[in-house]
Amino acid sequence: MKASYRYAIIFLTPLFFILGILYFMTFWTIYISFTNWVGMRPNYQLAGLKWYSYMLSSDKFWVSLKNNLLWLVVFIVPTAILGLLIAYVLELYIVRGESIYRTIFLYPTALSFVVTGTLWAWIYDPANGVINSILSRLGIDTSHLGWICDPNIATYCLIAAAIWQYTGFAIVLFQSALRGGYLKSIIEAALVDGAHGWRLLWYVIVPNIRSAFVIVAALLAIFSLKVFDLVYVMTQGGPGISTYVLAFYMYMATFWKEMVSLGAAISVVIFALSMIIIIPYSYYALKRWLMK
Numbered sequence: 001m002k003a004s005y006r007y008a009i010i011f012l013t014p015l016f017f018i019l020g021i022l023y024f025m026t027f028w029t030i031y032i033s034f035t036n037w038v039g040m041r042p043n044y045q046l047a048g049l050k051w052y053s054y055m056l057s058s059d060k061f062w063v064s065l066k067n068n069l070l071w072l073v074v075f076i077v078p079t080a081i082l083g084l085l086i087a088y089v090l091e092l093y094i095v096r097g098e099s100i101y102r103t104i105f106l107y108p109t110a111l112s113f114v115v116t117g118t119l120w121a122w123i124y125d126p127a128n129g130v131i132n133s134i135l136s137r138l139g140i141d142t143s144h145l146g147w148i149c150d151p152n153i154a155t156y157c158l159i160a161a162a163i164w165q166y167t168g169f170a171i172v173l174f175q176s177a178l179r180g181g182y183l184k185s186i187i188e189a190a191l192v193d194g195a196h197g198w199r200l201l202w203y204v205i206v207p208n209i210r211s212a213f214v215i216v217a218a219l220l221a222i223f224s225l226k227v228f229d230l231v232y233v234m235t236q237g238g239p240g241i242s243t244y245v246l247a248f249y250m251y252m253a254t255f256w257k258e259m260v261s262l263g264a265a266i267s268v269v270i271f272a273l274s275m276i277i278i279i280p281y282s283y284y285a286l287k288r289w290l291m292k
Helices: 003-032 050-056 059-092 098-110 113-124 130-137 154-178 181-192 197-208 210-226 229-234 246-256 260-290
Strands: none
Touching: 003 260, 050 260, 059 098, 059 154, 059 197, 059 210, 059 246, 059 260, 098 154, 113 130, 113 154, 113 229, 154 181, 154 210, 154 229, 181 197, 197 210, 210 246, 210 260, 229 246, 246 260
């Protein structure tokens, strides 16, 4: 055996070992979803589709699924658009202090979700929160503004907090795309030809950073499907079950209700939903935008 192959096997073995564990845990979770494990003592007795049927008959599941789909739309689109616009302004119009502004926008991304959730829970607090305090000083009646205490808008408040945290992440990815060698030359040529503002962004930049859009949208979609921390810290699924998402429902079923098989069934749904959304989107985007 050649030395290069021997070294490749040595260095790849830990990777394959970790991947093997991950795939084993995935299939083990799928198997557990078909058992009758309730309580802290394992029970591997097969129960068929019992827990899937139970899950589909639960209002919590449908509210969670609806909220996850809402996150996919309301979170991804504004975050991507804001990230692109701010990256565009920083790259083309702000020369002095660009690194300072970029750091300011990127700072929320460095915070843990627990810190972000605690911060925004205080901001949204109906009695002493920042928003209602400012509005009260402006003479606006805030008695009807419950924010995360209002089941009709609580999910949107959580999404706003996530947009604040992830916009910096999108900015960095779009700036990296804008600084590509060939694109920089195209932008300079367009500026010489008189393209500015909206036309430069829409007709020159957007068509040439499609790969960045694929990456940003895919990563934000993954976060939307597995969002848990903000919900747990800010609302714990409330008011009622209005802000439930699938990951939080899975946590509740597994660790609070000790319905381990139900939690496994919910995790299988999250996994399947991720595959259904991410794989077709990535294939379509790559085929349409990058394989021409």
